Amino acid sequence: MENIGNDIDSRLAARLRALRADRGLTLDALAERSGVSRSMISLIERGESSPTANVLDRVAAGLGVTLAALFADTGHADAGPVARRADQVAWQDPATGYRRRNLSPSGYPSPIELVEVELPPGARVSYDSGARAAVVEQQIYLLDGTIELTVGEVTHRLSGGDCLAMRLDRPTGFHNPTDSPARYIVALTTDGRSALNAAKR
Structure with a gap:
């Protein structure tokens, strides 16, 4: 990346x-x-x-x-439906070397966000946010390599071609247990419901 x-x-x-x-x-x-x-x-x-x-x-x-x-670039009022690679915002976590790139067109009205992630060999990235102000649904599609993805207390081992669907309402962790980079696509949607109301359904 x-x-x-x-x-x-x-x-x-x-x-x-x-x-x-x-x-x-x-x-x-x-x-x-x-x-x-x-x-x-x-x-x-x-x-x-x-x-x-x-x-x-x-x-x-x-x-x-x-x-x-x-990381969305919303500075363009005339945002179109195409996000050229040269315009996609990329960021690297200073703690782990984990790298992410926003793939979706910034500012374009769509309920879906796509992100490409590269997780270095041996790296661990943990998110402890838990409950959120809005409901966020997420799917992880592994392109290359292997990751161990922990959602709450359950760990899923994913290999190339595997896809995991999850809701962002508990701590999650990503671990690359191999000596090769892992690369995956993250698809997210936020539907505006409060996370508390959704949990009661």
Whole structure:
């Protein structure tokens, strides 16, 4: 996955500020909802921190959006249905080397988000967000390699061609137990229902 831009921290900073303002949340309010400290959120919003995937996922959960939404480039009002590879935003987790690329056209009205992920050999990425402000459904389709994907207390071992459907409502973890990179596609939808109401169904 090439073209991981040097301006990703500043892009992320602007996007986080905009999402928080759209929701009328103060730094303190977002800190309380996400479990991420006010000082860390402030550093991210100023482009002075390179946060980990887990921290960003917790912030996204507090905002009621997906992790992919934090990297969306919404600066083009005339967004079309095609996302050229050169325009797709890529990001690398400073803690694990895990790399993700937003594949979907930014700003285009669609309920589906696609992300390509590369998990380095031996890497582990954990998300402890648990319950979210909105219901997020996710499917993982493994292109190459092997991953062990833990959802709550259940671990699934996936190989090339396998697909796992899940709801993002509990801690999850991704582990590449091999000495080769694993590459997979993530498809997400957010339907706007509150996670609490959905859990009662």
